[in-house]
Amino acid sequence: MSHSVEVYAPQNWTVEQWNFVVWSEGAPSNTFGRSYATADWLLTQTAVRPLVGIVCGSGLGGLADLLKDQVAFNYRDIPNFPQSTVHGHAGRLVFGTLKGRPCVCMQGRFHLYEGYPIQKITLPMRIFKLMGVETVILTNAAGGLNQDYKVGDIMIIKDHLNMPGFAGNNPLAGPNDERFGVRFPCMSDAYDRELQQLAVDVGTELGYRDFLREGVYCVLGGPSFETIAECRMLHKLGADAVGMSTVHEVIVARHCGMRVFALSLITNQAVMDYDSEEKANHEEVLQTGKQRAEQLERLVSTMVTRIEYNNNYS
Template identity: 60%
Template sequence: TRHRPKVAIICGSGLGVLADALQHSDSFKYSDIPNFPQSTVQGHAGQLVFGELRGTACVCMKGRFHMYEGHQPAKVTFPIRVFKLLGVKILIVTNAAGSLADDYKTGDVMIIKDHINLLGLAGQNPLIGPNIEQFGPRFPPMTSAYDKDLCKLAMDICKRLGYTCVHKGIYCMVSGPNFETVAEARFLHSLGADAVGMSTAAEVVVAKHCGLRVFGLSLITNQVKKDYSEKGSVNHDDVLGVSKMRAEMLKALVSEMIAEVCGCACLLLD
């Protein structure tokens, strides 16, 4: 491919259409890329797409890797270091997530302000093992994992586009693959998490370690039950259904973000 991406986008469950925004695109199947894991989850196509979005060269992971697929944390996050070596400066992560916050509705968007890397805290951190100094320091800070300027820009864009169901909140990564019990949901909520999912935090830790700027979006695809009296249960098809319904909205938001970031002197990529 002739594209030399500055921005990488990871598509969450059912959000592969974000990659369709790329023009003059070149696609590579994960199975054709040396050392890349394979996508095994429905809603994750398994293609790396290079192209241009509003004049900026981007690379898009149409399908991410999860630990519940049997991968070690370092394997799940392997593509992030590939992006770094390709010259990427900004990582945009998206995911489908369940809501723990009382005021989030299904279909809402949460701009990720911070995360709780529950697996990382419990010893499943992608940076465990010999540190590769070429990428970053042994003890990287994580106090501003999600770029404040990019968060603010996203809020402004949402206002301009007339999106009202947008929040800023905290994402908690769990391993899955089962969805949470009521007691677990209460526990995560009491920790301060607004949304829960089975991805993202590990990718962000590796991205920050190697100096990428990160912006994250969760699409709220379901309400996580925090009360035994609440009826019904979530399944992956429902998650994909909501993603499909809201994917165009996320596509517009991500496109605007990239257009603004690359046109704004204060957010210059280099």
């Protein structure tokens, strides 16, 4: 195992003790044990020691194809890993280098609406941490609530509204494992401001300012798209875009002490008018992803080369 994992391991534990923690029903350290075992398994299968973890949203899996010297695993072949069930999510974990930087990329993520417990859909974030990842970059497809947004805009997420969390559905609910983070983590700095500024700078250099935005992302449970009344309410609450992912991963990543940067690709305009004939649909989401994917990939890959590593972020 790499040093980044060993710092979390209890001293003098035997393999039998680890196996007990991983597989015992109801063991208090079960999540840590499963995360540790999976990270250990992955690191024995590849020489890449990733510093950046990238999560690809609907239609945005092409980011992983940019990695050089790839070592890829289907989710179904990874111990303890959930399975992606959504069209547009390939379901692969890809290791490699992006312009010389060691990375791991999720081609497809997991959602509440797939029926997984919230702790399971965020398990990859803890596995990232135990593999040595310092910075997490998340992308998603989202509906635009801000009336100034256009389909194809890229929104830098500066903050979020966690609607499932208002009802107590938070990935940190239950016993806290201090090996990952504190009981009550701060979320006012969930999205790293330096990385937001870096995205603006890189986007300006690449000529993307006409479609690069900054805004607030709201997560809902899904899988049904929002009603008109819901869209109007969320917009009044301050949300610029709405989707069904990302926020839960952000909370766990920050709990683990990783830096977080996130982007939304605005793939449809949320319906806000009862006279409108428009209807949200998943095919439109995937099509917009294809059209803008190359530019989004260039933005992210350029950012990765400029991120500074080996700092103590918390």
